[in-house]
Amino acid sequence: MNRLHRLLVAAVALTAACAATTEPVEADQWQAAAADDTVVVDPTAHLTDGQIGFLREVAARTWRLLSGPGVDPVTSLPLASVLLAGDPANTVELAPATPDQQYTNPSLIGNYLTAIVAAKDLGLETSDKAQAEAAAVLAQIQKLAKYDGFLFRWYSTTTGQAIESPRGRPIKNGYVSTVDNGWLAQGMLTAAQAFPALAGGFQALLDAMRWDFLYNATENVLYNGYQVGQGYSDSTYDNLYSGPRIADYLAIGSGKVPGALWWGLARTPPADHRQRQVPEGLNRTYTDPQDGKQYTIFEGHYVYDRIKFVPTFNGSLYQALAPAxxxxxxxxxxxxxxxNNRNTALAHGAYGQLGARTPVWGWSAATSPTGAQRYTNYGATELAINQGEVPDDVTTPSAAFLALPIIPEPAFANITQLIAKFPLIxxxxxxxxxxxxxxxxxxxxFMAIGQTAIMMAVDNAVNHDRLQGYFAASPYAKPLFPYLSMERYSIHGLVGPG
Incomplete structure (x- = not known):
């Protein structure tokens, strides 16, 4: 038995032991956990040494992929996906990257930088090695084609050339995606804080990003993006509670967009908007810490299993928790x-038992396991704003891991149940x-977006939310944090009698 096989056997045994001693949370316990105002601010204190050891092993395996087969050795850019050469197994073979996999985008680049920082925090790379890896990514970003400091949506990982689609030709007029550049910016900001020797290079790139260019001052929101040669997208990011809020954070933190952007974002859609539930809540008025004006916000919520929460569009945990x-x-x-992060995670757990009736929970966009294996929007159907089709038949491990720093004990129980129930995953x-x-x-x-999310979640879960500290220590925190700290959502307590 070789060393790798012994590690696999040991990890499976530990997982089985954890699953045997940590039962999934019962439905009424989801309610109980949402009944008070307790929010976890140090997830590490809620995990045992054995659980932390297991999570570190998961991170080590994940980093083995991200830092090896998951990155192009020439450009140091992360591949969007890595395919198996055969069937799932305890030890798998990987298929060589084909042109269909040799692409990346700004979100993946930014999250890969954050994963490098997590690998350093977790001791999977020395500080010097991690810095060298981040420096290689920095050098490539500096060479990539840009528009007003922003990256385009897609790039070839073999050449670094901007392309029109994941499998497309070189672009003539590219598309600037607001949310993708938000995730890129957070990765550069995190790396700048983690590696002071690289801070000047990353800061120059951050300074060049003209967030005011993507700001719709009339509606007080960010545009979804900009198509060079054609103009802005018809859509804007109107909902606060979604993955694109990372772009709102960076825009406000940069100082190039007024903090009043915060008040242009809906907590829930208006009651007359087409949506899955009619939100309940109340209006509250706040004084803006920058301009001193008063803004009245409808702080609405949805309800599931008596748990009140502000929803995401597709009932996705990535949209809900990744920025956290x-x-x-x-x-x-x-x-x-x-x-709301806590209540959303708890509602996902309750939905797994009462709605989807699956042995595990955690829904986000993921690869369809059947058919053409397309990347598909999955969600907790009854928790979504979207009244259209939101399938809940596929669970993604990255969503389960994102709940770890938010509700550590039930999230860990869910992860161990996931591996015990489906060991070849x-x-x-x-x-x-x-x-x-x-x-x-x-x-x-494997999808890079999910693998990087797992690295982020584990770093926070086992290192006292260390990954969050890099943003908190950055100059972007000072203009942003007063807005985050002001509000009291209408999500406290439970709905109705027990």
């Missing part, structure tokens, strides 16, 4: 965003992207 991996929402906004490179929970069918590939 790098911005300390639990500590800075415990009465609003931090509590876990191999020497970490966890495959998705599982069809009712049939056990696994998606035979």
């Amino acid at each position: 991996m790098v911005v300390p929402e639990q500590a800075i906004a415990p009465q609003s965003l931090g509590m 876990y191999n020497q490179y970490g966890l495959l992207d998705a599982v069809e929970a009712r049939t056990g069918t696994l998606a035979p590939r």
Whole structure:
């Protein structure tokens, strides 16, 4: 038995032991956990040494993929996905990257930088090695084609050339995606704080990003993006509680967009808006810390299993929780965003038992395990704003991991249940992207967006939310944090009698 096989056997044994001693949370316990104002601000204190050791092993395997087969050795750019060469197994073979996989985008580049920092924090790389890896990414970003300091949506990982689509030709007039550049900016900001020797290079790139260019001052929101040669997208980012809030954070933090952007974002859509529930709540008026004006906000909520929460569009945990991996929402906004992160994660757990009726929970966009294996929007259907089709038949491990720093004990129980129920989802490179929970069918590939999310979540879970500290220590925190700390959402307590 070789060393790798011994590690696999030991990890599976530990997982089985954890699953045997940590039962999934019962439905009424989800309610109980949401009944008071307690928000976890130090997840590490809620995990045992054995659980922390297991999570570190997961991170080590995940980093083995991200830092090896998951990155192009020439450009140092992360690949969007890595396919298996055969069926899922305890030890898998990877397929060589084809042109269909040799692309990346700004979100992946930014999150890969953050994963490098997490690898340093977790002791998976020495500080010098991690800095060298971040420096290689920095050098490549400096060479990539840009528009007003922003990256375009897609790039070839083999040449670094901007391309028109993931499998497309070189672009003539590219598209600037606001949310993708938000995730890029957070990665550069995190790396600048973690590696002071590189701060000047990253800061120059951050300074060049003209967030005012993407700001719709008339509606007080950010545009979804800008198509060079054609103009702004028709859509804007109107909802606060979604993954694109990372771009709002960076725009306000940069000082190039007024903080009043905060009040242009809806907590829930208006009651007359087409949506899955009619939100309840109340109006509150706040005084803006920058311009001194008063803004009245409808702080609405949805309800599931008596738990009140501000919803995401597709009932996605990535949209809900990913920004909280790098911005300390639990500590800075415990009465609003931090509590909503908790309630959303708890509602996902309750939905797994009462709605989807699956043995595990955690829904986000992921690879379909069947058919053409397309990347598909999955969500907790009844928790979504979207009245259209929101399938809940596929669970993604990265969503389960994102809940770890938010609700550590039930999230860890869910993760161990996931691996115990579907053991071939876990191999020497970490966890495959998705599982069809009712049939056990696994998606035979890894997605960089999910792998980087797992690295972020584990770093926070085992290192006292250390990853969040880099943003908190940056100059972007001072203009932003007063907005995060002001509000008290209408999500406190439970709805109705027990």
